[in-house]
Each structure stands twice: as C-alpha cells, then as structure tokens.
Amino acid sequence: MTSDWPLWEVFVRSRGGLSHRHVGSVHAPDAEIAIRHARDTYTRRMEGVSLWVVPSASITASDPAEDGPMFEPAEDKIYRHPTFYDIPDGITHI
C-alpha cells in the first residue's frame, strides 16, 4: 500500500513564536491523512503545536552536482559575517 502513496514532507512548529522546522516525511494518500500520519509519527511526545505537510514532489531542490558554483564562492567571504564590530558593553541578545 505504501508504495502507492505519495511522499509528504513534514514541518513542525515546536512552540508558539518559532518557525516550522523540517522533521522528516510520511507516506499518505492525501493531505488530510498526511497531517494525521505526521501527528502520529512526529508529535507523539509533545514535539509540536502546529504541523505543515507539503507534497515532496512540490519541492524544488538545488542540484548536488552544482555544489561548487552554488556554495563555494561564499567560503572566503568572511567579511559577510557581522563579526568585525565591537559590541558595546550592556548590549544583550546578540
């Protein structure tokens, strides 16, 4: 049966104020059942307060063969990190 069911990517919001985070995938015949399967598979230990499911087929991924041009140019651009500023005393949450 499973092999006939499409795959769905599951996103869980662990608590209010945080964004949904990808946690895995489930097989299900349609979106409603996918939500139920996601609930029973990924939130049975109070991991979440909200769920998204997205058909895996709807996700467009970057091509692993293109890793070089895609990601390597960022490697030597350390000045893009905001680490060159002195942070005054007393500033928190940075």
Added chain:
Amino acid sequence: MASLTPIDLPAGVTGEGAFDAPVDEEGHRSALFDYVLRLGDDALILGQRLSEWCGHAPSVEVDLSLANMALDLVGQATHFLHYAGQIEGQGRDGDRLAFHRDVLDFRNCLLVEQPNGDFAQTMARQFLYSTWQKMLFDHLSASSDELIASVAAKAVKEVAYHQELSVEWVIRLGDGTEESRGRMERGLAWMWRFIPELFEVDETVTALTGRKVAVDPNVFREDYERRIGEVLAEATLDPPPDQRPILGGRRGHHSEHLGHLLCTMQFLPRTYPDARW
C-alpha cells in the same frame, strides 16, 4: 379479590415518600463497581485488539496511528480498573483485574472484542465504537462521580481523535476503489449487529443514572444514528441491513473471540505472577 391487608411498616418508616429513595450503599457500591468495570474493560479490550496490529499494519505510519490509539485506550483502562479495584475494596488493583480475571467476569461490550479482520474491518469497529464513546464521555465529563468525570474529561480529546481518524478512513475506503469499498462494506456488516448493545439500559445503568453518576446512552442515540448516517453517506455506503442484535457482554456472555484475546494478553502475568519489567 380479597381486599388488601394492611401491612406493618418497619420501625422508622413513617411518612409519605419514605420508600422513594432507599439508601442502599452496598447496592450502590456494587452497581458502581460494575459500571466502572464496563468502562475499563471496553478500553482495555479495544486497546489490546488494536495493539495486535503492531508490526502488521499496512504501512509504518498506520502502524503508529493504531499503536497510539491502543496506548490511549490502555491508559484509560488503567484509570478505570484501578478505580474499580478501590470501589470493590477486596485488595485487587487494576493489574489484578486486567490480568487475573476470567472471561466470564469481563464486562466489555461485544463490539470491542470482535476480531481485527482486515484494516477496513478494524476501522469499521473503531468508527462505530469511538463515535459512541465520544458522546458517552462528553456526558460523563459531567458525572457526579469525580473520578469518572475527570477521566472522561481527559479522555474525550483522545477519543475525539480516534473518531476523526476512523471517520476519515471509513470515507476513503468506502468511497475508494471497488476492492476497498467491498472490504468496508463487509467490515460494517460484521460490526453492525453489536450496536444495539451499546444502548442497552439495565439495572446497573438505571441505578447510577438516578444519582447522575452514569448516563443513559439513549439520550444521544439519535445523535449517534445521525452521525453514523452522515459518514456513511459521505462514504457513499448504504447502511447494512438490520440484523438480529447480539447482547450479553455486560453480563459476561461473550463471543468466542474474547477468550483467545485474553489467552494472549494474560499469558505472561499468569505464568510468571511475580514478573517485573
């Protein structure tokens, strides 16, 4: 006919209405024990049935769904059976009642002990039972018995989920392929004759309804039938033809299936009474 002979009233009985509310604590205790045992046994036996799917479900996701429901039900059973043991006052706890009682002493309805069959038959049983249990627990949340009320109030959310999930599957299998539809029809046809037992009112229910401990399920019978009808309509299924109802679970008259279930469930604690894990 001879005229009625005046009877001698027992000492202490004087005025009108003295017979209306006899205080019979022992009778109340035994009715309450019986009723709580029914609640506990329904949950325990259905939980055990669902757990039989573990590792055998159509997919790993469904396996988890069924195991989650089983755990919810076993949790409810634990509360009710421990309470039943306290009411009885003979030193039996929930485990003792679950694992060291013989089939004739079980008080669950016949529906929950019916075999799993295929997935459609299991969902047909779940749909018919959870719909009833949800409505019952909605009412029992207002029971005058504090423990029954609190367990019902907590469990009603679990049961609402069982109901929704089984409704989804009844609709999908009924309104699915020819194969899935046939299976759902056969599953419902198997379970249908056990519905009337859910609405049976005997002396136990009557005795406790008066004290607002229990609820007469007939107060939600119309709602139940309407809800079942709506779901079947959405699943494009006709209700199975009415069959001769089968009753007796509440009095310990069970189908042959329960004994086999208990053999599996009780084997270990009966063979190794001191086993711990």
